[in-house]
Amino acid sequence: MNYSLDTTAPVTAALQAGQAFRPRAAACADDALARVLAGSRHLLFDGGMGTMLQAAGLAAGELPELLNLSDPDAITAIHAAYVAAGSEVVTTNTFGANALKLKGAASVEEIFSAGVRCARASGARYVAADIGPLGTLMRPMGTLSFDEAYRLFAQQVRAAVDAGADLFVIETMTDLAEIRAAVLAARENSELPIFATMTFEEDGRTFLGTSPEAAAITLDALGADVVGINCSLGPAELRPLARRMLAVTDKPVMVQANAGLPRTEGGRTVYDIDPGAYAAAVADMVDDGVAVIGGCCGTTPDYIGLLAGLIADRVPAPRAVERALTVTSAQSVVTLPRSSRRIAVIGERINPTGKKRLQQALRDGNVDYVVGQGISQQEQGADILDVNVGLPDIDEVETLPRICEQLSASTLLPLQIDSTDPRAIEAAVRRYAGKPIINSVNGTRESLDAVLPIAAHYGANIIGLTLDEAGIPATAEQRAAIAERIVDEAARYGIGRERILIDCLVMTASTNQAQALEILRAVTLVRERLGVACTLGVSNISFGLPAREVLNATFLSAAFGAGLDAPIMNPGSERYMDAVRAFRVLNAEDEGSTAYIDHFAGWTDPYKAGASSASGAAAPRPTVDTESGDAIRRLILTGRKGEMAAATEKLLETTDALELINRRFIPALDEVGVLFEQGTYFLPQLMASAEAARVGFDTIRAHMGSGAIADKGAICLATVKGDIHDIGKNIVKMLLDNYGFTVFDLGRDVDPNEIVKTVKERRIRLVGLSALMTTTVKNMEETIRLLRAEVPDIKVLVGGAVLTPEYAARIGADYYAKDAAETARIAEEVLGGRRS
C-alpha cells in the first residue's frame, strides 16, 4: 500500500482509493539476513560509537553526526575497527540525525547519505541505519504530537533508504509512543528489516514506565522484525530483562548492553566490565536464546571481538512462547493464556449511550470528566478500558484518539477502541501507545473488508461480533459458524486466533428468554471449536427487568462457567466484581485465594439482616449542626467537603435550590474570597473551600438536574503554546466552576488557532490565558493578536507568575488577574454576573 504522510487514517484512505491490502514482508539484503529474521541465524552487531568519538575528543553536547560530513575518515575507521573485530553489522553514525536535533546544522538527508557511505566504506556485511530518540518528549506528557514525531522519523527513514542502508536499528528508546511512531514510519516508508530496542533502568522499566513485556509484545505486534534491549546496564543486569522478552515474543531478541556502569578515573570515564567478563555474560544470554548481540556504551572492538566466537557454528536456541491473547498499554500488560482460564474485566463506562453527563462532557470537551471515568474504573478493578465516544454531533475521528491519549496520561490500563467508524478506529489505533483491542468487526463483508486490514496493519487485537448480513442468528451453531468465518477471514490477513475475541451477542432475557442459555452454549462452542477468547456485553441480558444487577451477576457467573474470558461490564458494581473475585478463585487465577481472602476480610454479607447500614463507607460524623442554615457557610469556610453532601441534602428538603445557591453558597464563597484577599486564608484554604462548595453543587445537580444551577456564561481557559505549567490555570477553573461559569479548558501548550476555533464554535466572550515563563509570554501575545484579528469583540484576561498589570496591557490583554479569586470577579464583571 502507499501511505500518505498526512493522512489521519492511511489504511482506510488507501482502501477507499481502491488499493488492495498487502501484508508486509521485509526485504532482506541476502538470505542470511532473512534467516536472522526467521530466527534461525545469529547476528553480530558492533559496539559503542559515542564512546569512541568522545575518546577522540568530541565535546559533550556536540552533535556527533556532523562528523559524517566533517571527518568521514575517522567515522569509517571506527566502523572498520568493528568489522575487523568480527561485526557483521555496523551501525551508522546517525543516532541523533533528526530535523529537531540538527536544527539546520545539516540536512537529515546529507547526514544519512554520508553516514551510510562511511559505514559502507568499512566493508561491513550489513549497514544498519541508526535512529535514536527525537530528544523531545511526546504527548500526552510532552509537547510533540504523534504525527509530528512520525513525520520526523519518516524523513530519516526515506533518507536512509535513499542512501542504501540494509536495515534499521531503532534504539535507546524509552517512550513506547515514540518507538511506535518510528517503527511505523520505517514500515510505511521502506521495506527494510526493522530492529527495535528500548532502554530499561534498574527497576526493570524505561524512564516512562514501560516493562520489557509491554515493549516486546507491542513492538512485535506492530511489525518490528527483531525486538530487544540496549544501553543503560551491563549484560548481567540485562539478562533477566531479556529473558522476560524471550518469554512473550516469537521474534528474534537482540541485546546490546553497556560495558557495565561508568565511573570516573583520573578525569576519564571508564566502564567497570572488561571484555572477558562482558563476553561471559553475553554467552549466558545466547544460551537463553538471544539471537542478535553487540554492544552499547563503553564497548569497543575489544569487546566485540570476543563475541564472534560465542555464536560461531550455532543457531539460536529454540524456545516455547506460551500462546496468549495480550493487550498492552505503555504501562501495563493484560495476558489471557490460551492454556488456562484467566479472566479480564473490560470496563464499559466510557460510552455515552444512555449516560447524559458523559454526553454533555464529550460535547463540552470536558476531558477531565471522561478521564475521571477511566480512573474510577481502574480503581474499581477493571483490567481494560473500553473507549467509545460515539454521539451524532461528535467528530469521532478527531475525538477518539484525543480521549485515548488523555486516558493514557492518567490511567495505566490498556484500551479497547470502540467505534462503528473504521476511520475513527484507525485514527485512534494508529496513535495508541500499546497493543489495543478493536471493538469491533462483524461477519458482514463490508465490516470484514474495512476493519481487518486495520487490525492487521497495526497488530491490534479484535472483537468479532457473531452477526452478518442476515442479522444475529438464533442458534449457538449459527453463531459459531459466523465466528468461524471471522476467524478464517482474519487468518487471511495474518491475524492469528490469539488476537481474536468473539462476542456471541447477549440478547435481552425479557424479550428473548430462550436465548439466554443458547448464548452461553455459543460461548462454549466457539471456545472449544475455534480456540479463541470470548467476550460478552453482560448487562444487555437484563433490559426491561427489575433488580438488573441480580440478573446480570447471575448471568455473568453462568457465562464464566461457559467459558467467558473478558466480560464487558461496569466494574463499579460490587455485585459483579464479587462474581469476578469469586470466579478467580475457581479458575485458580487467584493463587492461594489470597486476593479473595484479603478483599473479603471483615466483609459484611449484605443479605444478613441489619448489615445494610454497616456496608459502604461510614458517613462522617457531623462537626457542625447540619440542621442550621449556617451549616453550609461554616462547611465551606472550613473546607469540610466530607460533610457537605449530607448538609446540602438536608437543606434541599426545606429550601429551594436557587435560594440555597444564592443565599448560602455564593455568599460563603464570597466570604472566602475576601479572607483570601486579606491574607487571612492562603491558597490551599481557598481551594479546600472551593472543593467543599463543589460537593454541594454536585449534590444539588444530582437532586434537581443540571438546570438547577444557572449558567452565567462560558469562558475558555488555556495555558499558552510552549508552556506546560497548568496548576494556576486549574485553580482558576475550579473557582469559575463554582461561580456557575461554564469553563472550556483547553489544557496546556495550546495552539492559538485551537483557542480561536473554540471561541468561535462556542461563541465565547471571555478567554483566560496563563503563562508562567517570560519566554512563553510572547506566545500569549501572539494568541491575543490572533484572537483580536479573528474575534474582534473578545475580552482577554491573563495571569501567571511573570505577568504584571503593565506587562498585561503591553501585550494587549484587557484584564490582568493576580490570582484565581480576582479572575472570578473579572469574569462576573465581563459576563454580567451578579456584581457587574
Place this chain on the structure above:
Amino acid sequence: MAGTNRTDAARTQKASDLSLLAGPVLYRPDAAEELRIDRTEMLRYLGHAGQKVDGELSERIEGIAREVEQTVDPHGVIQAFPVDATGVDEVGMPCIRLTGTTIELRGRDIFRHLKDASACAVVACTLGMGTERRLRLLSGQRPLDAALYDAAASAYVECAVDAMEHIVRREAAAAGRTCTWRFSCGYGDCPLAAQDAIVASLNAGRLIGLTTTPTHLLLPSKSVTALIGIIDGKDAAERNGERPSCAICRLRGNCAFRAHGTTCYA
C-alpha cells in the same frame, strides 16, 4: 577580571583536580540519607505567610508530603567542566563557555557568577516521569491535591539538589577550593535557552530521563539544572558569603513572596 589571565591548559588541569566530578557522577539518594521535604518550604510555595492551618488541611498537606517522600525517587547527574570566561557571544558580549562542552551561558548575571571560577559543576536532577503522571492525574481530578503535590514535589527536588550541591562542596573542599551559590538558567538575565545544551552535555536524557521542550522548559517538569562555580583560594575569600538575592530577579517588582516579606529561596 580575575579569571581571564589563566590559560586553558591550567584550567583543564584545575577541573581534573576534582577527579570525582570530572566524569558524570550519578546521584541517587541512599537509604541512609532519607531526603525529607522541608514543610516550611513546601508551604511557602503555596503562599503561606503565617495563616493558621487547621487539622484537616494540615493532615492533607502532611499526607501528600509523605506520599512524595515515600514514592518518588530523584535521579541526578553532576559533572564539572573548566570555565572559559574569555569569549564573547554572537552579539559580542562577554559570555561563559564550559570547556569540552557546547554550553554557552549568556548575560551579565551568570558572567559575574562564574567569571572567577576555574570550574563549574553542572547539576541536573529530576523526580521522573512517575511524578509527572501523578501530577497530571491529580490536576484533572483533585485540584487541591494537585497544588499540594506540586509544592511538595518542588520542595523535594530542591532538597535533592541541596544534597547534590553538598557533594560538589565536599569535593571542592577536598581539593582546597570553595563554591559559589547555585545558579540556574532563567535567573536574572541568563536565558533558559541554555538548558538544551546543559541537558545534552550532561547526557541527562540518557542518564536520568530529562528532556527539554522546544521552549527550553525541562520535562519532567519537577526537574532542576544548576551551575555551581568552583573557585580557587584567593578569589574564594572575596566571593565567600555571597548569597542569592532578589537584586537580579526580574520578578522582584511584582513578587508575591516579597509582598509577604519572604523570599523564594531559603
